[in-house]
Amino acid sequence: METKWTGKGLGITVGFSLIYFVITMLVMMSGSFTPLTWIFMTALIGLLAGVPYMYITAREQIFGVSIIMNLIVGLIYFIAGELSNLVIVTLIASAILAEIIRKLSGYKSLKGNLCSYILFAFGMSGSPIYIWAFRDYTIQKAAEEMSAEYAASMDAMATPFMLAVMIVATIILAIIGGLIGEAILKKKLSIVGVK
Secondary structure: OOOOOOHHHHHHHHHHHHHHHHHHHHHHHHOOOOHHHHHOHHHHHHHHOHHHHHHHHHHOOOOOHHHHHHHHHHHHHHHOOOOOHHHHHHHHHHHHHHHHHHHHHOOOOHHHHHHHHHHHHHHHHHHHHHHHHOHHHHHHHHHHHOOHHHHHHHHHHOOHHHHHHHHHHHHHHHHHHHHHHHHHOHHHHHHOOOO
């Protein structure tokens, strides 16, 4: 197992970070159709990003993969002017917690990588959490950028119960996404010694 980053490993990690960014962007854009999709964006990302995450964490068995992935995503959103303070917090926290789990599990554990992925899936949760943390501001912005109907629907959905459902859905769909990644990558994971 490599103990230091190589140029090739870093390049591949950046490439998979860009794939992850595209997934987050497509899911975020789908939130324009209905507030429900926006509220559950982290759950949908968790379902869709399992394959790239499970691949890159198995390939690069070294500290920093999750951090690099969220750093790249954060930088792109920052450049695009779409990065909020709350998303910065959730990107940093989820990446650090995911890396701690990877390190504690020794990088070669499927269960460890899956557990790290569950935490990693909450990286973009700062976006929908805005509705609970800054309700009036978020509703006002939704009315300005989307429509009054969209904002009213968002306001009605943003209950404490829905927050709990969003958190549980993210965990469940991240597990499913990670298991799909494991199933698709089974041969590759065994080659690199991830069990």
